[in-house]
Amino acid sequence: MEFVDAENLAMELIRAQRQWVRVERIGQAADATPREVFGLVRAVVCGWWDRKEFWERGAIWGPRLERLTAATRRWCPDTAGWGVEQWRLLVRDVVMFPEIVAVAETLVNPRMQQLAAENGSGALVRGRGSGERFAAALGKQLGREWLVELEADDHGGPLASWARAVVREQGSPAGAPVRQGRLGRWWVHSAHRPVQIGMGLRRLADPLSAGSGAREGSGAAGAGEPAARRNTRAEVRGPWRAGQGRGLEQRHAQLFAEGLEQARLHVERFGHLAVAHAEGRVQEGFDLGRWLANRRAHAASLTMEQAEQPRCLDAWWNPPWPLDWQRAWHRARIHVHEQGPVHGGDNLMGLPCWLQRWLRHQITHYEQLHDGQQTLLAELGLTTSEVERFHAWPGRRRPTADGLAVARAYAARHGHLAVSQPLVVE
Structure with missing residues (x-):
């Protein structure tokens, strides 16, 4: 993430990081290292990333990709020769990270593993019973119910390989050690491993040099190579960071x-x-x-x-209550500064209509207000004692619901509401 401005995706990434803690805990309980789980799941999601059908049906990655690219471009202009494909590759792992964690949490879930193992062949294909049910459950977990149709055509993908490994482990004798390495469920075959950013950028810049990328840095690799070719590959890199990497x-x-x-x-x-x-x-x-x-x-x-x-x-620049309330309070404070504090004993007489309505609403819901809100109201003069004085005012107009309740009780007792003189009930 060092080259990507991901601030506008910060909350989603923070939630995913917290969710990953649960994934680690569940995986370690099943003898799966976090690195292995992450590597397998990243291969699965990168496989979706490279499929046109996923982008045609999905509606989440596109907006994320646009936001991250636009934010990063603000502080780093496009490198010469860069286009859409280079930017897609640069921000890929950041865009996919919430889905990587969601898929990982699904794959380490023992119930989901059992569902995958119930299919005899382990292939996640349509018409194969529990294999389809597993893919459908995974799609529902990700909010992409159409995922089962994509996985139906991917018999040899990393997710299908994982499912076959689960079947093998479920069929092993009880107490047998968990298989590791190439026979383990978290092994990623070389054909499924996603291209890394550096190698991918080199391929996009010079497709003919992709095969020699693994040997880059050795003396023999560049000995007989034209200088222009070597310079081209040397200049292909991510956006450069100013300063000492910060x-x-x-x-x-x-x-x-x-x-x-x-x-x-x-x-x-x-x-x-x-x-x-x-x-x-x-x-x-x-x-x-x-x-x-x-x-x-x-x-x-x-x-x-x-x-x-x-x-x-401003002590309340980010209050735990709606900001509209805070703006109304500041407006009320200006009036109090000019005209003096409010009082509950005079029925809020003499106040502007807008301020009366707002204060009456605060008094009605006073017990539900945050302690900080009550403190701010006290600065206006509306303390707890003033709220009690307001309720005790003799001519107080009670809410309609309260009046109906009293009238209903009176009618039940006396059989009528023909009250001809002042009568105080309760």
């Missing part, structure tokens, strides 16, 4: 510093960071609303120092 990290830090400076200017002017999403409307060349929205969405990936900096500007 160009992308430094670029992210620079962008964060620029956004933080815009946030500081906004706080100096308005006193808060409860900025609405700009939806494309940029002020003074910088979309602060979008920047803050992205920081909130990826707050889990911020460093402690980065998370603390906006908090120093």
